[in-house]
Amino acid sequence: MFTVHKTDGSARLGQIQLAHGVVQTPIFMPVGTVGSVKTLVPQDLHDIKAEIILGNTYHLYLRPGLDVIREFGGLHDFIQWNKPILTDSGGYQIFSLAGQRKIDEKGAHFQSHIDGRKLTLTPELAVEIQETLGSDIHMVLDECTPHPVTYEGAKASMERSMRWALRCREAKTRPELAQFGIVQGSMFEDLRLQSIHALTDIGFEGYAIGGLSVGEPKPDMRRVTAFACAHLPQDKPRYLMGVGTPLDLVESIYAGVDMFDCVMPTRNGRNGTLFTSKGRVNIKNQRHKLEHGPLDEECACYTCKTFSLAYLRHLFMAQEFTALRLLTLHNLTYYLRLIHDIRAAIAEGRMSQLVDHHRQLWDS
């Protein structure tokens, strides 16, 4: 199912065979929480060569609900996306909606942010929902441990997530769909190692590194990522959840990560921050008001090939919906192009130069 073709240092070039096709790795997965990558349609995603997108268990279960998904035979047919889908289990919502949920051994008890009704997300229900959605890869239910946390707190949280991981594995019924375990343990390497052992003892089709990019210092994130990669199995894909910036991607791939998802390109695009070959651009800045040239001269996306930066800025300032779409299109193109460049660098054995280049570009 997962094959590595070539390595450069710890970086790996490979591919994953999934129910709806093959994805090349390293890969970046655009986030489409409620069944759409905000502002885009599937045709756009095909055009920018997205290979796999994300959906979210918690959000899709609340709305539209499993009755609708069953009626349409799964998420793929419902949203008209015929390539692979990965769904997150709702573990991040345990973290991000902490104010309106309680957690115990059984699962996470939420009060819906939509209509206030109560629901309990258990490991078993998370798997049932995701198998109904028919996601090519589904994630075990975990608790994304907040930061900072005491050692004892991190240990208790991780150990419960590991018990939940086993329950998820036991609840799995569809062999054609992949299930990934999630490593927790906060910033503590011995806990991370215990978590890796617990998960590999169970055995999953892939392993994710969770509980990072939750406010910890960047060196901690780098250290824990490298540590986890060094101890995870060589023959399974490694997925760094929720990360990250362009530099995070480059650095993490160099440390051995194969898969990423992040709202950054889509959300920042909608909020006016763009990623370009020359660094970040804040489209609101007045200095772009009269710019005839494109947002990024080196970008081949529709937005950059067609429009001046001045016009894009005008659309954004005027709060035109079109601006959000054009900027999302650009940022995702940038991310997928970056992934393409990284793959080429691994193939040609020049990852370390690429890492240096991006450190220079983004650290300033």
Add this chain to the structure above:
RNA sequence: GGGGGUGUAGUUAAGUUGGUUAUAACGCCGGCCUGUCACGCCGGAGGCCGCGGGUUCAAGUCCCGUCGCUCCCG
């Protein structure tokens, strides 16, 4: 011509029986965003309180004059 209303930030407005540094929204300028409660969040700049005079320890606030806008009646 007579009577009423109203002039406060770029705009629309708030401003207590006169009492610290005149407030808000929008706009403008800048920053932030990492398994999406997110077209969001945070910060900053910006004022001859129409103008002139008076009362008072103290006036955006009270009085007089004046100018502009506006409504009603002739």
